[in-house]
Amino acid sequence: MQLVLLSGGSGKRLWPLSNNARSKQFLPLLEKEEGTMESMVQRVVRQAREAHLTEEITLATNASQLDIIINQLGDSVSVVTEPERRDTFPAIALAASYLSLKKKCQDDEVVVIMPCDPFTEAGYFETIAKMVKCVEADVADLVLMGITPTYPSEKYGYVVPNQETTGAKGSMPVKQFTEKPNVERAKELLSMGALWNGGVFAFRLGYMMNIVKKYIVSDSFDDTRSRYSEFPKISFDYEVAEKAESVAVVPYTGEWKDLGTWNTLTDELHRPVIGNAVMGPRSTNTHIINELHLPIYVDGLEDTVVAASPDGIIVCKKKYTEDIKKAVDNLTPRSMYEERRWGTYRVIDDSTYEDGSHSLTKSITVNPGKSISYQVHRHRSEVWNFVEGEGIFVLDGVENKVKAGDTVVIPVNHHHAVKAISKLTFIEVQTGNPLIEEDIERSEWKWSE
Numbered sequence: 001m002q003l004v005l006l007s008g009g010s011g012k013r014l015w016p017l018s019n020n021a022r023s024k025q026f027l028p029l030l031e032k033e034e035g036t037m038e039s040m041v042q043r044v045v046r047q048a049r050e051a052h053l054t055e056e057i058t059l060a061t062n063a064s065q066l067d068i069i070i071n072q073l074g075d076s077v078s079v080v081t082e083p084e085r086r087d088t089f090p091a092i093a094l095a096a097s098y099l100s101l102k103k104k105c106q107d108d109e110v111v112v113i114m115p116c117d118p119f120t121e122a123g124y125f126e127t128i129a130k131m132v133k134c135v136e137a138d139v140a141d142l143v144l145m146g147i148t149p150t151y152p153s154e155k156y157g158y159v160v161p162n163q164e165t166t167g168a169k170g171s172m173p174v175k176q177f178t179e180k181p182n183v184e185r186a187k188e189l190l191s192m193g194a195l196w197n198g199g200v201f202a203f204r205l206g207y208m209m210n211i212v213k214k215y216i217v218s219d220s221f222d223d224t225r226s227r228y229s230e231f232p233k234i235s236f237d238y239e240v241a242e243k244a245e246s247v248a249v250v251p252y253t254g255e256w257k258d259l260g261t262w263n264t265l266t267d268e269l270h271r272p273v274i275g276n277a278v279m280g281p282r283s284t285n286t287h288i289i290n291e292l293h294l295p296i297y298v299d300g301l302e303d304t305v306v307a308a309s310p311d312g313i314i315v316c317k318k319k320y321t322e323d324i325k326k327a328v329d330n331l332t333p334r335s336m337y338e339e340r341r342w343g344t345y346r347v348i349d350d351s352t353y354e355d356g357s358h359s360l361t362k363s364i365t366v367n368p369g370k371s372i373s374y375q376v377h378r379h380r381s382e383v384w385n386f387v388e389g390e391g392i393f394v395l396d397g398v399e400n401k402v403k404a405g406d407t408v409v410i411p412v413n414h415h416h417a418v419k420a421i422s423k424l425t426f427i428e429v430q431t432g433n434p435l436i437e438e439d440i441e442r443s444e445w446k447w448s449e
Contacts, residue, residue, distance in 0.1 A: 001054045001132055002109060002205070004095045005077075005116035006088065007041065007061040007069070012325040013261050016312035017289065019335040024260060025117035026068050026339065029289065031270045040117040040259065042072055051125035053132075059116065060095040070341035078103070083228045088199075089239040090231035093215070094224065096208040101221035107206025110135045113236070114145075114200040119268055123254035131202040131250050134169050140248035142241060143171060143202040146195025148253045152186035155258075157197035157237060160189060161249050171248040177241060195251060197237065211240060262305045262314075262321035277306075285318075291337070310336035310346050334437075342370035343420075348427070350435075360430040366391065371419035374445030380432030382410040384418075388425035392447065393418045399448055417445050 009023035018024050025040040032038055038046070045057060058078040059069055062085050069079055080098045082091055092113055099105045110132050118124065127145055134143045146159050157179045161172035177197070178189055215231050218224045232239065241247065259265040266287040273279050275290030280299025290296045291309040298306050305321060307314050312331055314324065336347040349361040365388075366372060374394070384393075386406045393402045394417045395410065402408065402418070410416050412432065418424070432439075 001056065002099055002103075002105060002111045003048060003054050003057045004092070004099075004111060004113045005041070005044065005057065005059045006091060006113065006199075007059050007065055007116040008085070008091070012328045013322065014265065014307075015324050015328045015331070016309045016314055017291065017307055019311055019337070021064050021335050021338045022068060023065065024265075026065075026072060029265065029269060029274065030119075039072060040119070041069070044114075044116055044118065045073060045077065047120075047122070047125055051122060051129070053112075053125055053128060058095060058098065060091045067341040068339040071339045071343070083225060086228070086231065086233045088236040089234050090228060092201075092208070092236050092240075093212045093231050094228060096205060097212055097216075097218075097224045098221055100205055100209050101219065101224065105205055107204065107209065109205045110202060111205050111208065112200065112202045114198075117259070118198070119255070119257040119259045121255045124252060124256065127250055127252040127254075128200065128202070130170050131200070134171050134248060134250060135202045135204060137169060139169060139171050140173070141203060141207050141246040142244045143248050143250060144174075144241065145198040145200035146249040146251045147198040147256050148251060149190055149194070149196050152183050152190055153196070154180055154183055154186060156180065158186070158189045158194040159197050159249050160192050160194045161251075163193050169250075171250050174247040174249050177237065179237065195249060197241075198252065198256065201236065201241070208240075262307070262316070262324075263318040266305055266318060275308075310348075312336075342372055343367045345428075356433070357431065358433050358435050360435045362428045362430075364426055364428055366418060366420040366424040368420050368422050368424075371447065372417055373442045374415055374417040375440050375442050376413060376415045377410075377432075377439050378413060378441070379439045380430045380435055381412050382416075382431075383429045384408045384410070384426045385429075386424070386426040389420060389422040391418050391420045391422075391424040392449070394445060415443070419447055 007025060014024045017027050028037045028039045030038050030043055048057065058080060060080045061069060063081045066079060066081050080095050082094055099111065112128055112132065131143045131145060157177065159174055160176045162175040163172060181189065216224050216227050257264060259268060269287055273288045277288040277290045277296040279288060282299050283301045286298060286301045286304045288296055288298055289307045296308060303318050305316055305318055338345055343366045345362050345364045347362055352358050386402050386404050388404050390403045392399055393408055396415050
């Protein structure tokens with residue numbers, strides 16, 4: 001069985017901790033039993049493996065999330081990146097093409113598609129195992145999970161099962177779909193026994209590839225990916241599920257939450273304070289999450305979230321936090337913190353001076369054994385001041401050992417790279433114009449050790 005996790009999101013609802021490169025599923029805010037912290041995507045991958053569903057896990061994502069996935073999950077999963085953001089049908093079509101054309105999976109292999117960030121329990125993955133058995137038994141071409149609703153929500157799609165017909169292996173035939181109705185219509189659907197569409201689908205790979213071939217016929221995954229724009233920009237529900245002639249639903253009755261807002265996320269935080277902060281005695285139902293080195297003191301607040309990161313600070317009543325999505329575009333012109341495949345960086349200062357010159361200061365940490373690519377900048381010079389660890393620095397083809405206390409100067413148009421022997425941290429000061437992440441040209445470098 002192949003498990004495909006869909007990883008998207010624009011990183012707006014959980015600002016300032018999330019941004020375009022660090023969506024909600026990558027925030028390390030969920031506490032494990034032993035007390036360590038993990039992100040939503042790390043939790044889901046761990047749960048899937050603990051349930052012994054499969055070791056074959058693929059993340060379908062956009063290119064901007066590739067580095068953070070590698071940083072958090074390493075090479076334990078496969079990753080398929082879409083060239084541009086379109087919708088869930090193209091993303092799933094591309095993932096299916098990867099399984100068929102790149103991994104050479106057989107047409108009868110069962111594929112399960114699910115979001116990468118539901119907050120759920122072991123029974124959720126047991127339900128997925130039931131869905132796989134339904135596909136293997138040819139109960140239906142397409143099998144989906146139905147979540148037992150807790151209220152008439154406008155946020156979810158609904159699946160109405162045919163309860164008069166008993167399906168095989170715990171499934172029910174699907175009578176109709178309804179996408180995100182208003183509250184009154186949602187109440188009607190609940191009276192008909194409708195379930196929430198949880199976005200979890202199971203099918204044989206050949207079933208999906210037949211749909212892919214309506215738009216792109218190719219025997220090469222790379223060719224399919226290069227023609228990605230030929231897939232229609234439409235959801236999987238509209239393009240596949242609602243058109244399918246043979247559909248069944250398997251109900252799931254356990255815990256299931258979408259931790260997509262500060263209001264819902266803080267309900268699952270075991271600690272009221274995360275990071276460098278102190279909560280006074282007169283605050284109730286208030287949470288502080290601080291990723292800054294500066295301390296925060298909070299007192300006298302009720303039902304409030306306080307979150308601080310290099311991208312900004314939010315102080316907001318929890319019931320109003322969903323409104324932050326509307327304001328984010330005007331708050332941060334660039335991401336101030338990112339996880340990369342080699343480590344992390346944090347912007348310390350971004351200044352423009354009276355004469356029009358510009359400087360950008362970062363704290364960069366490279367994990368042991370990892371390296372920053374061999375690269376050149378056309379519009380900026382850099383000075384690196386190493387403050388922790390040891391590494392190998394290369395400038396225009398010449399390698400030298402570096403350690404805490406060393407400083408190197410990288411002029412414009414000079415190739416350079418660095419590899420960490422131990423955890424390596426340095427302060428980078430950029431000067432030039434424009435100072436943008438896109439001012440980078442990469443080439444290959446073969447390290448001598």
